[in-house]
Amino acid sequence: MKLVFAGTPEVAVPALDALLASGRHEVAAVVTRPDAPAGRGRRLVASPVADRAEEAGIEVLKPARPRDPDFLERLKEIAPDCCPVVAYGALLPRAALDIPARGWVNLHFSLLPAWRGAAPVQHAIMAGDEITGAATFQIEEGLDSGPVYGTVTEVIRPTDTSGDLLTRLAFAGAGLLAATMDGIEDGALQAVPQPAEGVSLAPKVTVEDARVDWNTPALRVDRVVRGCTPAPGAWTTFRGERLKIVQAAPVPDTTGLAPGQLSAGKNNVYVGTASYAVELLWVQAQGKKPMRAADWARGVRIAAGESVGG
Numbered sequence: 001m002k003l004v005f006a007g008t009p010e011v012a013v014p015a016l017d018a019l020l021a022s023g024r025h026e027v028a029a030v031v032t033r034p035d036a037p038a039g040r041g042r043r044l045v046a047s048p049v050a051d052r053a054e055e056a057g058i059e060v061l062k063p064a065r066p067r068d069p070d071f072l073e074r075l076k077e078i079a080p081d082c083c084p085v086v087a088y089g090a091l092l093p094r095a096a097l098d099i100p101a102r103g104w105v106n107l108h109f110s111l112l113p114a115w116r117g118a119a120p121v122q123h124a125i126m127a128g129d130e131i132t133g134a135a136t137f138q139i140e141e142g143l144d145s146g147p148v149y150g151t152v153t154e155v156i157r158p159t160d161t162s163g164d165l166l167t168r169l170a171f172a173g174a175g176l177l178a179a180t181m182d183g184i185e186d187g188a189l190q191a192v193p194q195p196a197e198g199v200s201l202a203p204k205v206t207v208e209d210a211r212v213d214w215n216t217p218a219l220r221v222d223r224v225v226r227g228c229t230p231a232p233g234a235w236t237t238f239r240g241e242r243l244k245i246v247q248a249a250p251v252p253d254t255t256g257l258a259p260g261q262l263s264a265g266k267n268n269v270y271v272g273t274a275s276y277a278v279e280l281l282w283v284q285a286q287g288k289k290p291m292r293a294a295d296w297a298r299g300v301r302i303a304a305g306e307s308v309g310g
Contacts, residue, residue, distance in 0.1 A: 001081035001102070001185050004061075006031040010048040011170045012086035015107055018174035019084065020056055025181055028078050029059040031066070033089050067093040075099050082184060084177055085139065092139060102184055104139040107177045109169045110202065111135060111151055113194040116144035117202035121169065122162045124202075126227035128219070130156055132165070134173035136180040138191045143201075147191030149180045159249075161229040205232060212236045214260035214309045217275040218250040236260075236308045238285075238300070243308060246282035246290045260307040264297040271308060 003025050005016050019027050030053035035044040046054075053060045063071035072095055082102040085092075097104055110120035111133045117123075124132040133153040138146040152172045156165060183189030210228040212221055212235065225234040225248045234245045248271075257263055257272025264270075270277040280293035285300075 001025050001181065002079070003027050003181065004029045004031060004075065004078055004080040004083045004100070005049075005053075005085075006083055006088040006104070007049040007086040008033045008047045008089045009087050011109075011166055012049050012088075013052050014170045014174040015084070015086045015177045016049060016052055018178040019181065022178050022181070024185070027056075027058055028080060029061055031061045031063070031071075031075075031083075031088065034062045034064055066090050066096050072096060072099070082181065084181060086173070086177065094141060097139060097141070105136055105149065105177070105180060105184070106139050106144070106146075107134060107136050107173045108144055109134050109166065109173065111153065112137060112144060112148055113197075113199040115200055115202040118204040120202040121166045122202070122205045122227045123200075124227075125156060125160060125162055125165065126205075126223045128223055132156055132169070134169050134176055136173075136177055137194075145194060147193045149183065149189050149191050150176055152176045159226070161226045163230045207232050207235075210234050212245060212309065214271060214307075215274050218252075218273040218278050219275070221273050221278050222248065222250045237310065238308045241286045243286070244284035244290075245280060246284055248278050248280050251277050251279050258307075260309040262297075262302050262306050262308060264294070264302045267294050269293040269297045269302075 003019060005019060005027055007016060019025060030049060032047045032049045035046050038045040050060050061071060061074060076099055080100045083100045083104040085104055085106040092104060110124060112135045115123050131153055133151050135151045136149040140146040154169055154172060180189060205228060210232045212224055225245050228234040235242050236245060237243060254270055254277035257270060257277050259272050259274055261272040269280040271280060282290050283293045283296050284290040285296060
């Protein structure tokens with residue numbers, strides 16, 4: 001089939017690579033978000049998908065909005081059979097959905113209908129799910145509600161951050177998306193409607209969502225830290241300033257600390273929760289680089305009974 005691939009961040013690159021390597025389909029063009037400011041200089045930078053497409057010599061389309069007439073006209077000229085999508089980052093209007101003969105097929109990083117929305121991996125970890133996966137489905141105008149072509153499953157490991165899990169799903173999902181394209185071309189795959197039961201939503205995780213509540217149990221704190229790593233980054237406050245929690249771990253055999261209360265030894269920093277303590281492993285103070293929590297504690301000289309999150 002002739003394909004136009006839509007995607008933006010690094011997590012979409014493995015799927016583009018898989019389609020380029022498949023040998024069965026022609027990736028005629030790539031659709032991605034416009035260049036965005038990045039870094040301290042805030043200079044405009046192309047998306048990872050745009051960079052990869054340019055390396056491969058593929059036409060790159062960067063519409064400000066996918067309903068822009070010039071973009072729609074160019075898409076009609078290319079006349080793709082199907083448009084595979086991974087984390088494109090913009091809603092597709094009906095005028096765009098109607099152009100490819102076999103529609104737009106999205107790779108979504110959950111087992112639909114669970115965790116429809118922008119942040120399925122973060123929400124799966126924060127909810128304590130043990131299994132997740134990826135699904136390919138036909139895009140319709142509802143939010144991730146279209147019929148499903150196929151799925152792959154992935155175990156959520158006890159120490160997985162959302163970054164760890166998303167990396168594994170990006171590669172497993174790339175194979176699934178390529179196989180889905182093959183099955184659509186062969187006529188061997190038929191999309192199956194999602195069940196009405198089991199729907200859950202995964203909206204974008206905000207900075208406020210990533211604030212650690214020390215009045216919750218240690219397992220909940222651990223899930224929030226892992227689910228919000230690397231973005232938007234779990235955090236608390238210390239002496240009125242924000243303290244980012246880069247890495248932490250529950251310590252079931254510790255007791256005696258009130259929620260938020262700090263206990264710093266030579267090589268360890270513990271924080272009380274509603275159950276047992278959590279050990280801070282790596283933190284990042286405001287305006288500083290990430291550092292080992294024990295080094296941070298020595299630098300700030302934590303007083304007896306001092307707390308975070310107050």
